Amino acid sequence: MPGTTPSRGRTGRPPRTSRAQILEAAWRLIDRDGWQKLTMRRLAAEAGAAPTTLYHHVRDRDDLLTQLLDDYAARMPRPELPEEPRERVVAAATVMHDSLAAWPWIVEVLTAGDFIGDSALWFVEAIVQGAVECGCTPEQAVDLYRGLWYYTAGEILVRAGTARRRAERDADEGGVSVYDETVRRRIADSGLPHLSGLADRWPGLVTRETYPEGLRAFVDGLLSHARGGAA
Amino acid sequence: MPGTTPSRGRTGRPPRTSRAQILEAAWRLIDRDGWQKLTMRRLAAEAGAAPTTLYHHVRDRDDLLTQLLDDYAARMPRPELPEEPRERVVAAATVMHDSLAAWPWIVEVLTAGDFIGDSALWFVEAIVQGAVECGCTPEQAVDLYRGLWYYTAGEILVRAGTARRRAERDADEGGVSVYDETVRRRIADSGLPHLSGLADRWPGLVTRETYPEGLRAFVDGLLSHARGGAA
DNA sequence: ACCTGAACACCGTTCAAGT
DNA sequence: ACCTGAACACCGTTCAAGT
Numbered sequence: 001m002p003g004t005t006p007s008r009g010r011t012g013r014p015p016r017t018s019r020a021q022i023l024e025a026a027w028r029l030i031d032r033d034g035w036q037k038l039t040m041r042r043l044a045a046e047a048g049a050a051p052t053t054l055y056h057h058v059r060d061r062d063d064l065l066t067q068l069l070d071d072y073a074a075r076m077p078r079p080e081l082p083e084e085p086r087e088r089v090v091a092a093a094t095v096m097h098d099s100l101a102a103w104p105w106i107v108e109v110l111t112a113g114d115f116i117g118d119s120a121l122w123f124v125e126a127i128v129q130g131a132v133e134c135g136c137t138p139e140q141a142v143d144l145y146r147g148l149w150y151y152t153a154g155e156i157l158v159r160a161g162t163a164r165r166r167a168e169r170d171a172d173e174g175g176v177s178v179y180d181e182t183v184r185r186r187i188a189d190s191g192l193p194h195l196s197g198l199a200d201r202w203p204g205l206v207t208r209e210t211y212p213e214g215l216r217a218f219v220d221g222l223l224s225h226a227r228g229g230a231a
Numbered sequence: 232m233p234g235t236t237p238s239r240g241r242t243g244r245p246p247r248t249s250r251a252q253i254l255e256a257a258w259r260l261i262d263r264d265g266w267q268k269l270t271m272r273r274l275a276a277e278a279g280a281a282p283t284t285l286y287h288h289v290r291d292r293d294d295l296l297t298q299l300l301d302d303y304a305a306r307m308p309r310p311e312l313p314e315e316p317r318e319r320v321v322a323a324a325t326v327m328h329d330s331l332a333a334w335p336w337i338v339e340v341l342t343a344g345d346f347i348g349d350s351a352l353w354f355v356e357a358i359v360q361g362a363v364e365c366g367c368t369p370e371q372a373v374d375l376y377r378g379l380w381y382y383t384a385g386e387i388l389v390r391a392g393t394a395r396r397r398a399e400r401d402a403d404e405g406g407v408s409v410y411d412e413t414v415r416r417r418i419a420d421s422g423l424p425h426l427s428g429l430a431d432r433w434p435g436l437v438t439r440e441t442y443p444e445g446l447r448a449f450v451d452g453l454l455s456h457a458r459g460g461a462a
Numbered sequence: 463a464c465c466t467g468a469a470c471a472c473c474g475t476t477c478a479a480g481t
Numbered sequence: 482a483c484c485t486g487a488a489c490a491c492c493g494t495t496c497a498a499g500t
Binding site: 110111118121122124125128129132138139141142143146147149150151152153154155157158160161186187190192193194195197198201202205206208210213214216217218219220221222224225229 | 341342349352353355356359360363369370372373374377378380381382383384385386388389391392417418421423424425426428429432433436437439441444445447448449450451452453455456460
């Protein structure tokens with residue numbers, strides 16, 4: 001659906017390429033073809049401009065990705081968070097996770113490209129605040145945030161990779177997953193007692209959604225260590 | 232140092248390109264120029280062959296990366312692990328982390344490309360075994376492994392990205408880190424009370440090595456949840 | 463069998479030239 | 482100002498042809 005944001009005062013003149021139009025075309029392209037297909041040349045075609053025109057609005061490809069990131073961060077939901085500090089931490093991390101899981105490529109850009117968008121700093125604040133209210137020192141609160149971010153980013157990247165791989169390898173076939181069967185056999189043939197015993201159930205076990213449980217376990221562990229629970 | 236592994240029975244004949252020679256050249260290239268520079272064409276040049284020759288030994292670029300992965304996995308240290316099951320889990324995860332942190336690109340390939348190499352399955356086994364001996368069900372043990380892997384992969388990817396970014400942006404400058412100063416100011420100007428209060432210390436706080444502490448906290452949290460510690 | 467050059471269909475980016 | 486075509490220096494991969 002092009003032209004969702006109408007250009008005001010449209011005349012007969014050739015359309016000028018605006019920053020907003022470029023970002024709009026980029027989202028359209030990502031939606032339709034996946035973010036791997038977001039190249040400067042394809043984006044230019046989608047926006048109806050010459051490839052070189054883009055360089056009047058973005059410094060380079062990295063800058064484009066950063067702008068897309070900020071655009072997305074500005075759209076992220078900002079729900080009311082629970083008063084209770086531990087629940088506040090869990091809720092903030094969950095929002096962060098769910099927002100990013102919808103667009104795993106954002107995390108790839110985040111880790112490879114630039115810093116988190118300013119408008120997404122609020123949940124860092126929420127997590128640090130919750131941790132401090134739970135009795136953490138500022139250092140411990142930042143460590144807690146970092147741990148949760150590593151866990152969250154890793155979960156999204158690993159699961160997105162697995163999902164893509166399964167989809168690619170099973171694209172031709174119908175019915176049973178060739179990918180799952182390959183993995184099952186490798187586990188079964190590993191000669192490792194615990195793994196091979198679980199081989200038949202492995203594909204099911206590793207696709208279960210376990211982020212929320214892991215998050216709560218991690219938060220509890222980090223808070224109890226901060227309170228002196230560690231050796 | 233080319234030709235570390237001498238080709239047996241060298242004659243006057245033009246050297247045949249072997250799988251081992253290709254992998255050797257690939258490691259040399261990665262060591263020297265970074266893994267981003269590992270292209271088929273550059274690899275061919277490094278190996279002293281035509282680009283097209285590579286396709287006799289690898290199916291495509293993905294296959295090359297998978298072979299490099301297996302090559303690396305086969306070299307990973309396999310230390311004796313502690314008897315005590317909780318320490319066994321921690322030790323196995325630490326080996327996994329330290330091995331991969333030396334070559335963060337491996338994790339990128341792992342998440343984007345193919346499954347973990349067969350020869351690296353032993354520490355999955357070690358973690359699952361330790362968890363079971365701690366009283367976990369097989370499901371819980373696999374969940375625990377997955378959680379630790381997400382945390383580990385995320386830590387490596389995020390920190391490698393930050394380090395590379397800082398290095399790139401500070402390449403020209405000497406002395407004070409421009410990158411650190413940029414981040415400091417963004418935190419300070421965020422208007423978020425806890426974050427802006429920490430702005431001056433932020434660069435130091437987020438570069439600290441906290442993997443080991445986070446790991447122990449996560450393991451404790453997961454084990455205590457598995458024992459019914461959760462709500 | 464093993465290797466190759468030429469070719470195809472792409473990239474990101476620069477820059478002088480057009481309006 | 483804003484946009485462009487031509488060009489540069491790359492990619493991964495295929496394929497018919499050479500030895």
